[in-house]
Structure formats: C-alpha cells, structure tokens
Amino acid sequence: xxxxxxxxxxxxxxxxxxxxxxxxxxxxxxxxxxxxxxxxxxxxxxxxxxxxxxxxxxxxxxxxxxxxxxxxxxxxxxxxxxxxxxxxxxxxxxxxxxxxxxxxxxxxxxxxxxxxxxxxxxxxxxxxxxxxxxxxxxxxxxxxxxxxxxxxxxxxxxxxxxxxxxxxxxxxxxxxxxxxxxxxxxxxxxxxxxxxxxxxxxxxxxxxxxxxxxxxxxxxxxxxxxxxxxxxxxxxxxxxxxxxxxxxxxxxxxxxxxxxxxxxxxxxxxxxxxxxxxxxxxxxxxxxxxxxxxxxxxxxxxxxxxxxxxxxxxxxxxxxxxxxxxxxxxxxxxxxxxxxxxxxxxxxxxxxxxxxxxxxxxxxxxxxxxxxxxxxxxxxxxxxxxxxxxxxxxxxxxxxxxxxxxxxxxxxxxxxxxxxxxxxxxxxxxxxxxxxxxxxxxxxxxxxxxxxxxxxxxxxxxxxxxxxxxxxxxxxxxxxxxxxxxxxxxxxxxxxxxxxxxxxxxxxxxxxxxxxxxxxxxxxxxxxxxxxxxxxxxxxxxxxx
Numbered sequence: 001x002x003x004x005x006x007x008x009x010x011x012x013x014x015x016x017x018x019x020x021x022x023x024x025x026x027x028x029x030x031x032x033x034x035x036x037x038x039x040x041x042x043x044x045x046x047x048x049x050x051x052x053x054x055x056x057x058x059x060x061x062x063x064x065x066x067x068x069x070x071x072x073x074x075x076x077x078x079x080x081x082x083x084x085x086x087x088x089x090x091x092x093x094x095x096x097x098x099x100x101x102x103x104x105x106x107x108x109x110x111x112x113x114x115x116x117x118x119x120x121x122x123x124x125x126x127x128x129x130x131x132x133x134x135x136x137x138x139x140x141x142x143x144x145x146x147x148x149x150x151x152x153x154x155x156x157x158x159x160x161x162x163x164x165x166x167x168x169x170x171x172x173x174x175x176x177x178x179x180x181x182x183x184x185x186x187x188x189x190x191x192x193x194x195x196x197x198x199x200x201x202x203x204x205x206x207x208x209x210x211x212x213x214x215x216x217x218x219x220x221x222x223x224x225x226x227x228x229x230x231x232x233x234x235x236x237x238x239x240x241x242x243x244x245x246x247x248x249x250x251x252x253x254x255x256x257x258x259x260x261x262x263x264x265x266x267x268x269x270x271x272x273x274x275x276x277x278x279x280x281x282x283x284x285x286x287x288x289x290x291x292x293x294x295x296x297x298x299x300x301x302x303x304x305x306x307x308x309x310x311x312x313x314x315x316x317x318x319x320x321x322x323x324x325x326x327x328x329x330x331x332x333x334x335x336x337x338x339x340x341x342x343x344x345x346x347x348x349x350x351x352x353x354x355x356x357x358x359x360x361x362x363x364x365x366x367x368x369x370x371x372x373x374x375x376x377x378x379x380x381x382x383x384x385x386x387x388x389x390x391x392x393x394x395x396x397x398x399x400x401x402x403x404x405x406x407x408x409x410x411x412x413x414x415x416x417x418x419x420x421x422x423x424x425x426x427x428x429x430x431x432x433x434x435x436x437x438x439x440x441x442x443x444x445x446x447x448x449x450x451x452x453x454x455x456x457x458x459x460x461x462x463x464x465x466x467x468x469x470x471x472x473x474x475x476x477x478x479x480x481x482x483x484x485x486x487x488x489x490x491x492x493x494x495x496x497x498x499x500x501x502x503x504x505x506x507x508x509x510x511x512x513x514x515x516x517x518x519x520x521x522x523x524x525x526x527x528x529x530x531x532x533x534x535x536x537x538x539x540x541x542x543x544x545x
Contacts, residue, residue, distance in 0.1 A: 002506035003104050003129075004479050005165055005486035012127025016081035018060055020047070020106075020122045024084075025054020029065035032089075034232050035096045036064060043103055047122050048115035060084045064095050073167075074132030077101055079124040090132070093234040097165050101129055104510065111163070111513035135439065136308060137402050137454030138485035139168035139238075140478070142470075145175035145249075146274070147199075147461040148216035149470070155229050156467075160514065162233040164482035168309050169230055170383075170456060172240045173218075176248035176271040176279070180217045181239070183297050186290070188253035190217045196249075196270040202423050202463055204274040206534035210465075223301045236309040238366070239302050242316030243291060244281040244350045251279055257287050259324040259331065274462045276319045283325070283334050283346055288353060295357070304362060309453075311364045312381065317351050318368035341374070348374025355380050366402070369394070381453070385410075387545030392441040395451040404456040407542035408437040409481060411473050412460045414537060415519055422472065422530035423463040427542040431521075435480040435500055436492040457481045463535065468517045472528050475518035479507055 001010050028036035039062070044051045054061050061084040070076060070090030075098030079085045085102065089095030103110045106122050140161055142149060149157075158169060173180045179193035195215025201208035218226070230237045249270045251258040258265035259282045271277050281287050295313065304311045322343035325331040331346065340346050348371075355365040355377040366381040369390025376382075381400040384391030387407060394401040406413070406426075413426035439455035457478060464470050480500065489495050504521075511518050517528070 002503045003101060004500075004503055004507050005483040006489075006500075006503070007101065007129050007131035008488065009130045010127060013125040015126035017123035017125050018079045018081055018083075018085055020049055020060075020062075020124065022048070022050060024049055024051060025058045025061040026051040027054055027056045027058065027061060027063045029056075029063075031066040031092045032064035032095045034092060034234070035087075035099050038096065038232065039064075039099055043099070043106070043110055045114060046110050046112045047106065048118050049122075058084065063087070064099075065089075066091060066095060070094060071132040073097060073136070074130075075101070076131075077129040079105075079128075080126050085124050093167070094132075096162075096234045097131070097133075098129075100163060100165055101131065103163070108506075108509040108513045111510045133165065133486045134488045135452070135454030135485050137168050137456065138166045138482070139170055139402065139404075139454065139456030140166055141170040141172055141404070141456060141458040141460075143172040143175075143459060143461040144180050145172050145178045145461075147465050148178060148180060148214070149461075149467070150216065151218060151222045151226065153467050153470075154226055157470075158226070158230050158233055158235055160478075160516065161235060163510075163514070164479060165486050166478075166482055167234060168236050168238060168454075168456065170238045170240060170314060170458075171226075172242075172460075174240070174242050174249065175246045176277040177274075178215060178270060179249045179253070181223060181241075181298070181301075182217055182219050183294050184220070185293050185297070186254065189250065189294075192253035193249040193270060196272045198272050199465075200273040200462075202530075202533040203425070203536040205536070208533065209272075220297075220301060227302060231305070231307065234307070236307040236312075237302060238309060238312045238314055239298055240314035240316060241291070241294060241298060242318075243354065244283070244287075244347060245276065245318065245320030246316055247281050248277040248279040251281070254290065257281055257290060259328045261330050262324045262328045276321060278321045278323055280320055280324055281350075282328070283331055283350060291354070292357060295354070299361060299363060311362065312366045313358055313363055314366050314383070315351065315354050315371075316367060317347070317371040318385070319370070320347055322347070345374055352377060372397075372399075383456070385458070387543075388441040389545050391452065392444060392448075395441070395444055395448040398451065400451050400453050402453050402456050403439040403441070404458050405544075406458075407544055408434060409455070409457040410460065411457050411477055411481075412462070412464060414535070415473075415477065416523065417537075418523075420524050420529055421535075422469070422524060422528060423533050424535035424537040425463060426536065427538050427540070429477070429542075431477055431480050431501075431504075432497050434477045435484065435497055436495055437481070437484050438492050439484065455481075455485050463533075468528070471517035472519050472524070475511060475516050476504060476508070476521075479504065479511075
C-alpha cells in the first residue's frame with residue numbers, strides 16, 4: 001500500500017481486483033454531485049473512462065454515497081470484484097477524499113490529463129480502506145503578493161492540494177511589494193499598487209536587480225472562479241488583507257493612508273525589495289473607512305457558506321514597525337484620546353476594530369500571532385508562525401489556533417545544505433524534518449488542545465519568482481506535511497520515515513504525471529539551480545520557541 005497521506009486502516013488486498021473500463025458505470029447518491037463531476041472530468045479524462053450513469057447495483061460499477069455514521073470528512077472505500085467500488089463518506093467532503101484515494105490506487109496514469117495507454121485496463125485492488133483526518137484545518141499559504149501567481153497557477157495548486165487532501169488555501173493577497181485583488185471602489189489599488197518598477201533578485205542584500213516591471217492582479221471574476229473551483233474540491237479559501245504593516249503598496253496608491261505628518265507618502269512607490277517596510281498605515285478614521293470598504297468587497301467575493309472555514313478573513317497583523325507612530329503627532333494624539341498603552345496598544349486597537357467589524361458581519365478574524373499582544377476578542381483566531389509559544393498562549397487563552405511555525409513548515413526555507421540549493425534561505429528543513437513536525441504544542445491540556453484547529457505550510461515567494469521555483473520549494477515536502485496534517489502519526493521520534501520514503505517512490509511518479517517540478521531526492525537538477533544569486537542561509541538547527 002503506497003498511499004499518501006497514510007490511511008487509518010486497510011484490509012487487503014484480498015480477492016480479485018475490480019476492473020474499470022468503458023462500460024463502467026457511476027452511481028452518485030444525494031450530496032455527492034461534486035465528486036461525481038470530479039471523477040468524470042479528471043479520472044475519466046485521464047483513463048478514458050466515460051463513467052456513464054448507471055444503477056446502484058451495477059456489476060463492477062462505482063458508487064458514491066453519504067453515510068452520516070462516519071466522521072464528517074471520513075470515508076470508507078470498499079473494492080471487491082463483482083460488487084465494484086463503493087465510496088462512503090461521512091459528508092460530501094469525505095466522499096471526495098475517498099475519490100482521491102481511488103485515484104492513487106489506480107496508478108500514476110490516473111494523474112494525467114489524457115490517456116497515455118488507451119488499451120490498458122485499469123484495476124482497483126480488492127480491499128477496504130477506512131480513513132479520516134486528524135486535523136480539520138489542513139492548509140497551504142500561497143504568497144501571491146511578493147511574486148504574482150497568475151490565476152491558472154492558483155487553480156493548479158488547488159488541484160495539487162486536493163490530491164493531498166489539503167482543504168484550506170490561505171491567499172496572501174497584499175503586501176509592501178504588491179496588491180493582488182481588484183477593489184472596485186478603489187481603482188488605484190490595481191492601477192498603481194499591483195505592480196512595481198523592478199525587483200530585487202535573491203536576498204535583499206543581493207546586488208542583483210530585475211529591471212523589468214513586475215505585477216498582476218486578480219479581477220473580481222478571477223476571485224469568484226478561484227473560490228468556486230476550490231469549493232468544487234471541498235477547499236476553503238481564506239483571503240489575507242494585511243494591516244497595519246506590510247502596506248506600502250496601498251499607501252503608494254493612496255498616500256492619505258500613511259503617516260503623512262512623518263513622511264512624504266506621496267513620494268512612495270510600491271516597494272521593490274524585501275524585508276519589512278517602515279511605511280505603515282496611519283491610525284486614522286480615513287484609514288479605517290478605507291479598509292472597511294475594501295473588506296466589504298472582500299466579504300462579497302469570499303462568501304461564508306457551508307464550508308468549515310469560509311467565515312475566516314485573515315488581516316495579517318504581523319511585523320508592524322512602530323517608529324512612524326512614535327514620531328507622529330496624529331498617532332500620539334490617538335493613543336492619548338483612547339487611553340492606550342503606547343504604540344503596541346495602538347496596534348491592538350487597530351486589530352480590535354476589524355475584529356469587531358468582522359464579527360458584526362458574521363465573520364471571524366484570524367491573524368499572525370503578534371495580534372495576541374494587547375489582548376484579543378473571544379472569537380478571533382491565531383496563525384502561530386514564530387514558533388509554538390504563540391499557539392500555546394492562544395489555546396490557553398481560549399482562542400482557536402492554526403499551527404504554522406517557521407522552524408518546520410516555512411517551505412521557502414532551504415531543503416538541504418550545500419551550494420547547489422537555489423537561493424538558500426533560512427535553516428535547513430529536510431523532508432524528514434517536515435515529516436517529524438508535531439503541530440500540537442507540548443504541555444496543553446486536552447481541553448486546550450481542542451483549540452488547535454490544525455496546521456498549515458507557508459510558501460513565501462520573495463525568492464520564488466515563478467511556478468518552477470514554487471514547485472521546487474513545495475515538493476516533496478508538501479506531501480510529508482499533508483501526511484502530518486491528515487494521518488494520526490506516532491510521536492515524532494517514533495514515525496517510520498523509511499516507510500514514508502518507500503511510499504514516496506510511488507508518489508514521485510504521480511508528481512511526474514502531474515508535471516510538478518519537485519526537488520529530486522538526490523538534489524536539484526542543473527536547471528533548478530540559481531548559481532550566483534545570493535540567499536540567506538542560517539546554519540545549525542532552528543531555535544524552537
């Protein structure tokens with residue numbers, strides 16, 4: 001059995017395999033329509049199977065049904081010659097995850113877009129697979145602000161997520177270096193803030209520049225398409241609109257958003273290098289009304305529906321330099337007016353405003369773990385990125401948390417030591433390191449641990465300029481992360497990494513069929529290297545906080 005993520009239980013193979021062919025029929029019960037469409041469009045296209053509708057009891061047919069006796073995202077796949085293949089899910093999503101397992105059982109050809117062996121007769125081994133996820137939030141962050149990923153690239157990553165049973169796409173849409181979502185009432189955000197004149201190549205200390213303008217944005221219909229495409233795959237899309245830091249691109253388009261009594265914000269442009277810009281939002285009513293207008297359109301484009309995490313909106317809240325606020329008479333006046341505890345209190349007030357604003361509209365705020373500083377409203381959730389401490393503090397305070405500590409799951413960090421790694425950033429985080437990641441902070445009580453919604457891998461793109469670089473940094477480590485997020489693994493030291501590597505041998509063939517430019521186990525291919533481009537490698541093990 002070479003499934004990734006590893007299922008909870010497998011009986012078999014036992015008995016004859018189930019043959020699939022042009023005469024194989026598909027019966028879909030109520031609530032399984034998305035999986036029915038996906039099977040015909042994806043699996044059917046790959047293997048040349050029409051999968052025409054047929055009766056529930058068709059010999060060697062495929063049957064889909066919801067069975068609420070199972071866990072909501074759990075499934076039971078039962079394949080037996082004569083009876084066919086039956087996928088039961090505790091809910092519609094469970095049926096879909098069972099279909100992903102069926103695809104893996106059919107071999108790498110099932111991951112292509114058209115039949116490469118039209119005369120072959122695919123078979124499903126006779127067996128029973130019972131499975132359900134450990135965590136409800138199994139996420140991937142794509143940073144499309146630093147380097148823009150065109151819409152088709154996002155749709156492709158949604159397919160890759162689905163193949164690995166990941167169910168939350170966190171879209172980092174705004175930052176100092178670019179604004180990527182159309183807001184009708186503020187056209188300057190796409191006319192000005194969505195592109196920069198040039199781009200630093202490599203780490204910010206590098207002397208190299210790409211002098212071509214870089215930019216792009218998603219139209220409102222692009223966003224609707226991304227959200228709908230994700231929903232078809234039982235994936236929630238969580239948008240991130242970063243405030244009050246990481247906002248120079250917005251200030252470049254609308255200078256009144258910045259601290260105009262400290263700097264000439266009209267002279268600012270979209271930032272062309274990396275790091276943390278000192279140009280942050282001014283704590284004014286003008287700024288609040290502007291971002292309320294932005295978020296009104298965001299809520300329309302990312303509607304809250306039956307999906308588990310569709311109510312969440314990420315507002316960033318991290319890495320906000322306070323120097324401009326300290327020097328700003330307007331900011332100091334607001335601190336005094338509100339009786340706040342300095343600039344840190346001002347940031348907490350800023351976050352608290354949007355927390356209440358979102359809650360009043362039936363939505364939930366989530367932000368990076370800095371939002372814990374200064375207090376947090378009861379319904380807000382935390383993305384714990386600086387280590388375990390933020391997640392533990394959030395859970396103990398009764399807040400839901402998503403664990404994404406940079407020491408384990410920042411996939412822009414380098415995968416191996418040595419000069420061949422392209423643009424090496426951060427600590428070495430190998431495939432095995434990711435596989436041995438434990439999302440739940442140590443020392444939490446059982447009640448506190450229930451606040452850990454799940455975990456997320458983050459792909460930041462300062463030095464990932466195109467899809468090939470994103471693929472290289474994401475895979476194969478995203479497959480290991482998917483197993484951590486889905487499977488109920490032993491304690492990190494007890495995990496069978498050798499068995500995972502064995503199963504990856506088969507999974508590499510699936511990734512090949514999908515056209516994923518992963519890092520080979522033996523190191524980068526010649527065209528995956530970036531000789532002469534400066535990175536920022538950090539030696540030794542990362543400090544675990």
